[in-house]
Structures are given as structure tokens and as C-alpha cells.
Amino acid sequence: MHSPVNWALLGLVIDRPSYAYELAQRFERTYGSALPLSSVSHAYAALGTLKDRELVEELPARKTGRQPKPHYRATAKGMEEYHAWLIGQVADERRRQKVFLLQLTTLTRNPCNAMQILDDYEQACLDSSCTAPIARGAAGVPSSALELQAKLIAEEKRLAIGAKIEWARFARGELKAFANARANQAEQAGDAPGD
Amino acid sequence: MGLLELRHVCKRRTHGGRTVTVLEDASLSVDPGELVAVWGLRGSGRTTLLRLAAGIDVPDSGAVFFDGRDLAAHGEEMLGRGIGYCQKSFRTAAPDRDAIEEVIVGLLVNGVSPGAARARARDAVERVGGERLARRSMRELDSAERIRLAIAHALALGPRLLLIDEPVAGVDLHQRDDVLLLARSLADEGVAVVMTVGELTGLSGADQSLTIGDGELRGSRKRALAPVADLGLRRRASG
Numbered sequence: 001m002h003s004p005v006n007w008a009l010l011g012l013v014i015d016r017p018s019y020a021y022e023l024a025q026r027f028e029r030t031y032g033s034a035l036p037l038s039s040v041s042h043a044y045a046a047l048g049t050l051k052d053r054e055l056v057e058e059l060p061a062r063k064t065g066r067q068p069k070p071h072y073r074a075t076a077k078g079m080e081e082y083h084a085w086l087i088g089q090v091a092d093e094r095r096r097q098k099v100f101l102l103q104l105t106t107l108t109r110n111p112c113n114a115m116q117i118l119d120d121y122e123q124a125c126l127d128s129s130c131t132a133p134i135a136r137g138a139a140g141v142p143s144s145a146l147e148l149q150a151k152l153i154a155e156e157k158r159l160a161i162g163a164k165i166e167w168a169r170f171a172r173g174e175l176k177a178f179a180n181a182r183a184n185q186a187e188q189a190g191d192a193p194g195d
Numbered sequence: 196m197g198l199l200e201l202r203h204v205c206k207r208r209t210h211g212g213r214t215v216t217v218l219e220d221a222s223l224s225v226d227p228g229e230l231v232a233v234w235g236l237r238g239s240g241r242t243t244l245l246r247l248a249a250g251i252d253v254p255d256s257g258a259v260f261f262d263g264r265d266l267a268a269h270g271e272e273m274l275g276r277g278i279g280y281c282q283k284s285f286r287t288a289a290p291d292r293d294a295i296e297e298v299i300v301g302l303l304v305n306g307v308s309p310g311a312a313r314a315r316a317r318d319a320v321e322r323v324g325g326e327r328l329a330r331r332s333m334r335e336l337d338s339a340e341r342i343r344l345a346i347a348h349a350l351a352l353g354p355r356l357l358l359i360d361e362p363v364a365g366v367d368l369h370q371r372d373d374v375l376l377l378a379r380s381l382a383d384e385g386v387a388v389v390m391t392v393g394e395l396t397g398l399s400g401a402d403q404s405l406t407i408g409d410g411e412l413r414g415s416r417k418r419a420l421a422p423v424a425d426l427g428l429r430r431r432a433s434g
Contacts, residue, residue, distance in 0.1 A: 119413075122406075122413065122414070123414060126398070126404040126405070126406070126413075126414040127404070129395065129398040129399060129401070129404045130398065130399075130400070130401050130402060130403070130404050132398070132399040132400070133399070133400070134372045134375050134376055134379070134399050134400045154399075155396075158395070158396040158398075158399050159395075159396060161395070161398075162394070162395025162396055162398075163395075165234070165395055165398075165406065166395065169406065169408060173409070
């Protein structure tokens with residue numbers, strides 16, 4: 001299952017058994033624009049997929065007099081696979097970052113170009129650090145799960161951007177040393193008598 | 196022109212017979228109501244940058260302007276007269292003195308009358324959210340409270356530019372953000388605030404985030420500043 005929306009819906013079912021319409025609403029409250037749900041019908045389709053894979057199961061219908069809304073809860077398999085998927089995200093993120101770094105460092109043949117990109121990258125990180133939110137009343141314990149979530153996300157963003165800025169500083173030093181070494185080699189080659 | 200401007204500033208320092216370039220061709224412009232956070236490692240020149248901005252140190256070349264005045268010609272005289280400077284650690288000669296008394300003494304030293312000093316000190320302490328620390332002795336204050344007091348000390352003199360050296364150094368994780376929010380709120384009130392930080396998380400919420408190190412001040416998003424020589428020509432022409 002590749003759809004991050006489906007995994008996110010599974011996470012919400014693990015948090016609390018629910019029915020499709022309510023899940024769609026919780027999904028929008030939780031993920032907002034960070035992970036858009038195309039429509040409520042997506043939640044119905046996702047629950048079908050999760051059920052087929054035995055990640056969720058339908059709860060026995062309650063007698064309400066109205067047409068029953070099927071409620072779903074996570075199975076033990078669902079909890080296990082969700083956990084594994086979350087941890088797998090770390091490796092995915094590392095892969096994305098590695099691709100970016102490979103793209104950046106392919107330019108080391110021309111240190112001036114690489115330095116310019118590195119400068120722009122650092123500037124983007126610095127700009128991003130300005131917008132990293134500071135939680136008001138940070139000294140207190142969060143009063144709700146949503147407040148805790150916001151606090152954890154804010155701190156992760158700040159630390160992650162900080163690491164990128166430090167890396168840019170390190171890379172600049174390395175790039176400069178590399179460029180200087182190349183220039184020295186070229187100079188020495190130029191001084192050497194020709195064959 | 197910004198309220199504070201560093202134009203092509205170079206500054207070197209000698210440590211143990213070795214000369215180190217702290218800043219090479221550094222430019223910065225800070226407007227009223229702007230919060231600028233500068234991150235650097237220990238020994239990167241963070242404090243030197245603030246001392247230059249305060250007029251305590253003079254650049255080897257380039258110039259520092261506060262409110263259009265070249266600080267090289269005014270030395271430290273703008274300190275307490277438009278510029279407030281909070282040093283890294285707020286020390287006192289009288290650790291048993293009440294915190295608010297410490298602010299009052301600072302005002303008296305600067306020629307404020309005793310009656311006015313008391314009212315201004317109270318306002319400044321309230322402004323930094325330090326009502327609870329006002330009647331405690333300096334000895335009893337933790338790092339976060341000391342930095343609040345240092346800021347109150349500077350604010351009491353009504354600065355338009357506030358320079359704060361490492362406000363979150365030694366402050367625990369939970370109080371760190373409250374101190375950063377205080378700096379943000381002072382900027383929102385219209386004070387130009389420049390602070391240095393040793394942790395990158397301290398850059399959050401700033402209008403300009405900069406890094407300092409290896410002689411470079413990086414990250415200023417302001418347009419390139421005109422050379423000092425050009426500025427001099429313009430000033431002479433307009434004068």
C-alpha cells in the first residue's frame with residue numbers, strides 16, 4: 001500500500017475507531033494542507049482497501065433505528081504495519097535527502113556554481129528558520145493532544161533546519177578547501193616543464 | 196537607511212600573537228521593529244558584532260551607523276541614549292539587592308531622578324513579564340530571570356535599538372522559547388532588536404536570521420548596501 005493518505009487514515013482509526021465521514025473530518029483537521037484528502041469518498045475507498053488487507057475490521061453494528069454507519073477499528077496487524085510504515089519513513093526521508101545531496105554535489109566540478117547553490121540553499125534554510133513557529137507558553141505542559149502535536153512539529157522543524165544550516169557551513173568549508181587544492185594542482189601542472 | 200547599519204565592516208582581533216579576521220566586509224541593515232538573530236559558534240565573533248553595533252568597538256575599516264550617525268565619531272555615548280546593550284551574563288556588585296533596585300540603580304547612574312527611576316524601573320520590569328522577580332534578590336534569579344532583568348535594565352532607558360548577547364545561553368529548554376518570544380514582542384512594539392544565539396533553534400521567529408563565522412556574516416536579505424565611500428560622497432553633496 002503506497003498511498004500516504006491510506007496510511008494516515010489507518011493511523012486515525014488506530015487512535016480511535018470511527019466511520020468514514022467522521023474519519024474524513026478528523027483527517028482534514030489533523031493534516032490540513034500538509035496532506036490533502038481529495039474527497040470524502042476517498043475515505044470510503046481507503047477503508048475498503050484497509051479492510052481487504054485486514055488492517056481494519058468492521059465493528060458490530062449498533063441498533064440505532066437509523067441506517068447503521070459502519071464503524072471500523074484497527075486490527076493487531078494494522079497496528080503492526082502502521083508502526084513499521086512510520087519507521088520506514090525515516091529511510092525514505094534519508095533517500096530523498098541523499099538524492100538532493102547527490103544533485104548538489106554533481107556540481108563540484110565547478111566549485112563556483114556549487115558555492116552559489118550552497119549559498120542559496122543556506123539562505124532558503126535561514127529564511128525557513130525565521131518562519132519556524134515558537135510555541136507560546138512553552139514552559140507549560142500542553143493542555144491538549146493537538147497542542148502537543150503542534151509543539152512537537154515546531155521543535156522538529158527548528159532542529160531539522162538548524163542541522164541543514166550547520167551542514168551548509170561544513171560543506172562550504174570543504175568546498176573551499178577542495179577548490180583551493182584543485183587550483184594548486186592546476187598551478188603546479190602549469191609550472192611543470194612540458195614533455 | 197536602516198536604524199542600524201553596518202557597512203562593509205572589517206574587524207580583526209589578535210589572540211596570542213595570532214591575528215584573526217572576525218568580520219570581513221560585513222554589511223547589515225536593521226529597521227525599527229525588526230528582530231535580527233545571529234547564530235555562530237563560540238569564538239565566531241558574535242559578541243564582537245554586538246560591540247561594534249553598540250559603538251564599544253570600532254571597525255578596522257568600514258563603518259557602523261546608528262540613526263544616521265557614524266558610531267566611530269561617537270564612541271560609547273549612544274549607549275543608554277538610544278542603544279541598549281545586554282551583555283552575555285548580567286553581573287552585579289550587590290547580589291543581595293532586589294532585582295528592581297538593580298534596574299533603579301542603572302537609571303540613577305544615567306542621571307534619571309529617583310522618583311522617575313522607580314516608576315520607569317517598574318514599567319520596564321513589567322514589560323519583560325518579570326513582576327515575580329522584582330522583589331527577589333539577584334542571587335535568587337535563574338538564567339532566564341537574569342536575562343529578563345538585563346533586558347529590563349536596558350529597556351528602562353528607552354532604547355530604540357536593543358542588542359542582546361546570547362539571551363538563551365544557559366536557559367533551559369522550556370524557558371528558552373519564552374525568552375525568544377520576549378525578544379519578538381519587543382520588536383513588535385517597535386524596538387529594533389539584534390540578538391546573538393549559540394543554538395540554531397534560537398533563530399526562530401526572527402525577521403532576519405544570520406550566521407557568523409570564518410569572518411563572514413551571512414544571510415542578510417536586505418539589498419546590497421552602498422560602499423561607505425559612496426555614502427560619504429552623498430552626505431557631503433546633500434549637506
